[in-house]
Amino acid sequence: MPELPEVEFAARALRRWLGGRRIASADAPESRIFRGSDRKEFSRVLQGESLDWIERRGKYLLIAFRGGAGLLNHLGMTGKWVRVPPGAPLPSHVRARLELDSGEVVAYRDTRLFGRIAVHRADELFSLPEIRGLGPDPLVDGVDAARLHERLARSQRPVKVALMDQALLAGLGNIQATEALFLAGIHPARPASSISEKEAKELASAILESLQHTLKIQGEGDSITYVEEPRAENPFRIYGRAGSPCPRCGTTIEKIELGGRTSAFCPRCQPR
DNA sequence: ACGGATGTTCGCGC
DNA sequence: CGCGCGAACATCCG
Numbered sequence: 179m180p181e182l183p184e185v186e187f188a189a190r191a192l193r194r195w196l197g198g199r200r201i202a203s204a205d206a207p208e209s210r211i212f213r214g215s216d217r218k219e220f221s222r223v224l225q226g227e228s229l230d231w232i233e234r235r236g237k238y239l240l241i242a243f244r245g246g247a248g249l250l251n252h253l254g255m256t257g258k259w260v261r262v263p264p265g266a267p268l269p270s271h272v273r274a275r276l277e278l279d280s281g282e283v284v285a286y287r288d289t290r291l292f293g294r295i296a297v298h299r300a301d302e303l304f305s306l307p308e309i310r311g312l313g314p315d316p317l318v319d320g321v322d323a324a325r326l327h328e329r330l331a332r333s334q335r336p337v338k339v340a341l342m343d344q345a346l347l348a349g350l351g352n353i354q355a356t357e358a359l360f361l362a363g364i365h366p367a368r369p370a371s372s373i374s375e376k377e378a379k380e381l382a383s384a385i386l387e388s389l390q391h392t393l394k395i396q397g398e399g400d401s402i403t404y405v406e407e408p409r410a411e412n413p414f415r416i417y418g419r420a421g422s423p424c425p426r427c428g429t430t431i432e433k434i435e436l437g438g439r440t441s442a443f444c445p446r447c448q449p450r
Numbered sequence: 451a452c453g454g455a456t457g458t459t460c461g462c463g464c
Numbered sequence: 465c466g467c468g469c470g471a472a473c474a475t476c477c478g
Contacts (some may be wrong), residue, residue: 179456179460180457181457181458184457194469210472210473211478227464237458248466252458252459253457253458254458254459254472254473255456255457255458255459255473256456256458256473256475271474288473288476290456290458290472290474290475291474292472292473293458294459300457322477333467334467335466335468336467337466339467340460340462344458344459348467351457351458352457352458354457374470417457427470436458437467437468437469438468438469438470439456439457439458440455440456
């Protein structure tokens with residue numbers, strides 16, 4: 179699920195859920211999400227801990243505890259933090275859980291196991307190669323149009339593939355890149371190097387607009403608390419809407435595959 | 451019923 | 465080095 183907006187919501191939810199609470203116990207079954215780390219260490223260092231701070235950089239969560247331990251967490255494709263009331267049954271595919279002094283359980287679910295949790299020292303989280311390798315975070319650093327243009331100019335890849343490069347800009351995935359290109363009126367298959375300075379400027383605004391739009395529509399309610407949510411309808415403008423009319427001009431939305439991912443675009447609003 | 455697609459990332463080979 | 469592809473995995477849809 180998670181691109182920048184979902185990860186931002188996970189950060190906010192975890193701040194609320196863990197803030198001012200003590201972790202009575204932590205545990206996790208053996209699973210791939212601890213690759214490069216140790217699930218037993220996870221349980222050991224979190225026992226009795228309380229939250230110090232949580233930050234998001236791109237699609238990564240950095241979680242620091244007062245005792246000095248830290249977690250680096252990536253939600254992969256299907257990772258999600260959920261809160262389970264005291265006594266309520268745990269959902270399926272829980273890969274790590276924190277039992278709070280209140281009896282609530284804060285759990286990390288991840289059906290496809292593409293996510294990751296790694297234990298580090300809190301004071302080294304920002305120095306990890308995963309974080310140092312990220313480009314600017316649109317919400318934290320803003321999107322500098324000139325810098326974006328310069329980076330795009332160096333790449334022969336389709337502009338949509340370049341936008342999903344986390345070293346170029348941190349946090350965009352298939353949905354946000356698709357939506358931003360639509361808003362900017364740029365065809366996703368255009369070579370990144372063909373984007374003009376003016377287009378880069380429009381793209382920079384479109385990226386922020388798309389992220390903020392998504393944050394706004396997904397921000398209502400406490401939907402991250404675990405409940406069986408009814409399948410919501412597609413809230414995006416053109417992502418996943420191939421075959422439907424363009425919301426702006428009515429032309430039928432098309433799709434193409436770029437970098438192994440499906441991209442929807444309006445052939446009229448986003449000409450080659 | 452089964453093949454194909456799914457919001458991500460990494461590593462390999464050219 | 466830049467780029468493309470397949471793999472890691474489970475579920476859902478047509």
